[in-house]
Amino acid sequence: MEIVQVGATVLRQVGRHVDPAEVRTNEFQRLIESMRTTMKEAPGVGLAAPQIGRSLQLAVAEDPPEFIEQQTPDQAALTERDTLPFMVLINPILEPVGDETAEFFEGCLSVDGYRALVLRHRRVHLRWTDATGAEHDREFAGWPARILQHEVDHLHGIVYTDRMLPRSLVTTKSWSEQWAELPIAEVHKALRIDAS
Ligand code: ZN
Numbered sequence: 299m300e301i302v303q304v305g306a307t308v309l310r311q312v313g314r315h316v317d318p319a320e321v322r323t324n325e326f327q328r329l330i331e332s333m334r335t336t337m338k339e340a341p342g343v344g345l346a347a348p349q350i351g352r353s354l355q356l357a358v359a360e361d362p363p364e365f366i367e368q369q370t371p372d373q374a375a376l377t378e379r380d381t382l383p384f385m386v387l388i389n390p391i392l393e394p395v396g397d398e399t400a401e402f403f404e405g406c407l408s409v410d411g412y413r414a415l416v417l418r419h420r421r422v423h424l425r426w427t428d429a430t431g432a433e434h435d436r437e438f439a440g441w442p443a444r445i446l447q448h449e450v451d452h453l454h455g456i457v458y459t460d461r462m463l464p465r466s467l468v469t470t471k472s473w474s475e476q477w478a479e480l481p482i483a484e485v486h487k488a489l490r491i492d493a494s
Pocket of ligand 1: 405406407408448452
């Protein structure tokens, strides 16, 4: 499936609520499998239905161990990156837990080629329906909480650039060469994020 890029109006719409009866249809199950394949091939750790042109309250997410191993152990510890098993999020409702925040670079498959610093809640509570129609209710922290906030935002027409620190926008190339390993306070200083 083609991943739509910013400029597509579907990325700015609020996704339609999914009827529980719809979840069990072959068509819906095929859609989930296609999204899973598209996410893996991208590769990405999350993909929301609006990103493949479908305005629905549906997203998939997975952060497998082989992705996490590409980071240094220090970086993984700092960002609280932890394995997120494959998840299908239908009609998710997300609420922040506590006041703690975390600020790191993130990117998006629909804003190809860029990263920026985004302040997110460190812990969130999520309620959602899975691919079998079962309901779930639990808390997430650290990087998995960031992935979920990013995906749930997509279902409400929000792209990470709406929430980024504007002066922190960098290309993916520049990020990997210059910014990825730098402490966030140093990034602030070098890009004069707190100026203006
Ligand atoms: Zn995204």
